Amino acid sequence: MTQAFESGENMRLFAGAGQAQTDAASQSLTDSGSQPRDRVVILGRRGAGKTVYLARLYEALWQNRExxxxRAMDGRAHQRFMELVAMMEAGQWPEATLAQSWSNLEIRYGARQWMLWALDYPGEVFRRAFVENAQDEAATALRTHVDKAAAVLVLVDPVTAARGGVEATVDAEFGLSAALRRVHTAAGSQEVPVALVLTKCDIALGHIREVGTARAFVDHHLPGLVRDGGDFRVFAASAVRSRPDALGQLRPATDKDPLGIVEPLQWCLKRLARGDGGDA
Ligand SMILES: Nc1nc2c(ncn2[C@@H]2O[C@H](COP(=O)(O)OP(=O)(O)OP(=O)(O)O)[C@@H](O)[C@H]2O)c(=O)[nH]1
Ligand SMILES: [Mg+2]
Structure with a gap:
């Protein structure tokens, strides 16, 4: 089951692509002097869709899509992802995440191999780390992982971005731009690819179409992030489709494949593999 956050484990928690483990073709991620940058960090506020996205991403990668x-290095992590997927197959959404958990994944992409630490954490930790600048252990750990990010996946719920209240906007603009500024400042001249993923596009497409493209949506609704967050590539994804039940409640419908969930990671890994700053 979930390997929950415990004191002292915080350095190992966050989604990270680690250094190559196996052969000469394996890719060691980049290193910026004293601060090794060896992981892919997933950022997202409360309810952004982190848990659903990670579970469906793992399922897709386990099936070798794209x-x-x-492959999870620990069978319990594999089981946890599969339980989340099975829960959605049964029409239930996962509960809001209460404890941080991590799963060490072996990722094979072409001839290269990485270790990726898939991390799931409660969205409140994101707020404490980057809006409130809190000093508690979990918030400090998240900032530490951000300082070691070789690539970042930022998950944003477009419905909340378009219609959310002040707290959601503060998280999305102030919090995310603070996190990305921190990434780029710590990286110095080193490029850290950042993929911003608009989640839940099965229900959010209307909000995006109102503005035009996914990039235009971000420009329009999150101008503070665009101004202060540095360069990022925008993606649109639907980790799971949904349909209303008899009471009109949206339920997960897993009979259709997810859309666009592998591409952001693939893009980051291509950028890291090329290491030349060019487009993938
Ligand atoms: N339609 C649709 N709804 C989604 C999708 N992903 C997430 N949701 C909805 O968003 C809710 C929150 O998703 P989670 O993955 O639990 O969000 P989280 O970022 O892990 O949230 P915290 O754990 O509270 O930080 C889910 O319960 C679903 O109602 C999606 O791809 N499509
Ligand atoms: Mg969660």
Whole structure:
């Protein structure tokens, strides 16, 4: 089951692509002097869709979709992802995440192999780390992982971005731009690819179409993030489709494949593999 956050484990928690483990073709991620940058960090406020996205991403990678293959190093992590997927197959959404958990994944992409630490954490930790600058252990750990990010996946719920209240906007603009500024400042001249993923596009497409493209949506609704967050590539994804039940409640419908969930990671890994700053 979930390997929950415990004191002292915080350095190992966050989604990270670690250094190559196996052969000469394996890719060591980049290193910026004293601060090794060896992980892919997933950022997202409360309810952004982190848990659903990670579970469906793992499922897709386990099935070797889009040329990327993943295998959890620990069977309990594999089981946890599969339980989340099964829960959605049964029409239930996961509960809001209460404890941080991590899963060490072996990722194979072409001839390269990475270790990726898939991390799931409660969205409140994101707020404490980057809006409130809190000094508690979990918030400090998240900032530490951000300082070691070789690549970042930022998950944003477009419905909340378009219609959310002040707290959601503060998280999305102030919090995310603070996190990305921190990434780029710590990285110095080193490029850290950042993929911003608009989640839940099965229900959010209307909000995006109102503005035009996914990039235009971000420009329009999150101008503070665009101004202060540095360069990022925008993606749109639907980790799971949904349909209303008899009471009109949206339920997960897993009979259709997810859309666009592998591409952001694939893009980051291509950028890291090329290491030349060019487009993938
Ligand atoms: N339609 C649709 N709804 C989604 C999708 N992903 C997430 N949701 C909805 O968003 C809710 C929150 O998703 P989670 O993955 O639990 O969000 P989280 O970022 O892990 O949230 P915290 O753990 O509270 O930080 C889910 O319960 C669903 O109602 C999606 O791809 N499509
Ligand atoms: Mg969660």
């Amino acid at each position: 040329g990327l293959l993943a």
